[in-house]
Amino acid sequence: MAINWFKYSAPSTFYGLIGKLVPWFAWSSAILFTIGFYIGFFVAPTDAQQSEAYRIIFIHVPASIMSMFIYLVMAGYAALGLIFNTRLSSMMASALAPTGALFAFISLWTGALWGKPMWGTWWVWDARLTSELILLFLYLGFIALHASIDDPRRADRASALLAIIGSVNVPIIYFSVKWWNTLHQGATIKFTGTSMHAAMQQAMFIVLVACWFYAIAVALTRVRSIILERERNNQWVSELPEVRS
Amino acid sequence: MSSAPASPARLSLPGLLRLVVRRDLMLAMRRRADVLTTLIFFVMVVSLFPLGVGPEPEMLRKMAAGVVWVAALLASMLSLGRMFMADYVDGTLEQMLLAPQSLSVLVLGKILAHWMLSGLPLVLMAPVLGLQFDMSVQALWVLIVSLLLGTPVLSMIGAVGAALTLGLRGGGVLVSLLVLPLCIPVLIFGTGAVEAVTSSTSVAPHLLLQGALLVLAAVFTPWVTAHALRISME
Numbered sequence: 343m344a345i346n347w348f349k350y351s352a353p354s355t356f357y358g359l360i361g362k363l364v365p366w367f368a369w370s371s372a373i374l375f376t377i378g379f380y381i382g383f384f385v386a387p388t389d390a391q392q393s394e395a396y397r398i399i400f401i402h403v404p405a406s407i408m409s410m411f412i413y414l415v416m417a418g419y420a421a422l423g424l425i426f427n428t429r430l431s432s433m434m435a436s437a438l439a440p441t442g443a444l445f446a447f448i449s450l451w452t453g454a455l456w457g458k459p460m461w462g463t464w465w466v467w468d469a470r471l472t473s474e475l476i477l478l479f480l481y482l483g484f485i486a487l488h489a490s491i492d493d494p495r496r497a498d499r500a501s502a503l504l505a506i507i508g509s510v511n512v513p514i515i516y517f518s519v520k521w522w523n524t525l526h527q528g529a530t531i532k533f534t535g536t537s538m539h540a541a542m543q544q545a546m547f548i549v550l551v552a553c554w555f556y557a558i559a560v561a562l563t564r565v566r567s568i569i570l571e572r573e574r575n576n577q578w579v580s581e582l583p584e585v586r587s
Numbered sequence: 588m589s590s591a592p593a594s595p596a597r598l599s600l601p602g603l604l605r606l607v608v609r610r611d612l613m614l615a616m617r618r619r620a621d622v623l624t625t626l627i628f629f630v631m632v633v634s635l636f637p638l639g640v641g642p643e644p645e646m647l648r649k650m651a652a653g654v655v656w657v658a659a660l661l662a663s664m665l666s667l668g669r670m671f672m673a674d675y676v677d678g679t680l681e682q683m684l685l686a687p688q689s690l691s692v693l694v695l696g697k698i699l700a701h702w703m704l705s706g707l708p709l710v711l712m713a714p715v716l717g718l719q720f721d722m723s724v725q726a727l728w729v730l731i732v733s734l735l736l737g738t739p740v741l742s743m744i745g746a747v748g749a750a751l752t753l754g755l756r757g758g759g760v761l762v763s764l765l766v767l768p769l770c771i772p773v774l775i776f777g778t779g780a781v782e783a784v785t786s787s788t789s790v791a792p793h794l795l796l797q798g799a800l801l802v803l804a805a806v807f808t809p810w811v812t813a814h815a816l817r818i819s820m821e
Contacts (some may be wrong), residue, residue, distance in 0.1 A: 476768045476771055478769055482764070483764050483765045486764055488756060490752075490756065490758075496819070496821070499818045503814065503818065504751060505617065505767060507747065507769065508768075508769070564801075573745065
């Protein structure tokens, strides 16, 4: 059976589909957060060098990964919107930006909280910290540029170009601990095995998936609002039960 | 572009480039105050630092390169709004977009002119300011070279921002918000080169990386700017 994937690239059909999907993502995210944090805070053993303070990595690492990953997804959607002129892709890009900015902020903040007891300072001008800060600025620039252009189509295209230029930064963040030997530690988890306790690894992975589902749920909810706002003059919107009441 | 020597269709690309640069320079010479404001702003910002942090020569020498670089960054932001604005308002830009010649080359010409008017004066002024901060002669030379390599990149990245924010309300602040994060690598390697002199390590890697940034920006930004202009003008 051939499925017509393009059917869901129309905002009107996509709106109904994601309305059904969002609760699933939201609930699985909530459940996974609970499990992940339970393992992270109660099951995982205390670290030999860092004692209890290391437990902040269970939110720090997933948030950092998500902040980079969401930027790439956002730039990908923006590029799709720019190249194929699909309205929905641009809407997805602008729906992802605030969530990505939030994760970048959480990553910097939890990093600072961890840095105080471990490095003895809230902030160092280390390559990875600086490039993560630039990532936050890029998100904010994307949001600001989009917000200051009144015509939504021009806003989409202009901010898409900015997002694509900014994606140069993501590999720099990712490889910064390898290229510059500064204070931030290198990767612990590698494809060739890890130097980490199994419970720690489990907790981190579960929280990462939870963050992922959270991002999907929030971005889809936001894209629903954007669709309603942009399509408000279309008939199918005025026929929706939630709009009519 | 009324002074075109040949018919537009036969204009070679270098000829086109020269034409755009000459036109922008001539326009700027008719309104010299704009160029001078940027330069005076640069001198003022740099001169404020010794007043703000105190006049100890030891500290000033240490922070000189950073101060000059940050001031140059801010000064180049200041003049970005002018890069396309006048042409946008009087309709010249629309004609450039319609022209049969490559828009990227036209944009490159405008970037070059912008650099000559806002970047080059800063490079020439920097040694004087460096002396105020008691920099050594060798550090001054490295500062000049790093500024020579770096300020064109600022103009190029700035052109993308200026094109994206063309005709928007609050464009001046917005363009800084977009461009400054992208300019950070230029700043890091620029100040790194001068730092290498004072800590007597090798200067070459920093300057080479700056050169790489320059080449990269020269290849991509005119093209991206041309695209951004088309988005802004449609």
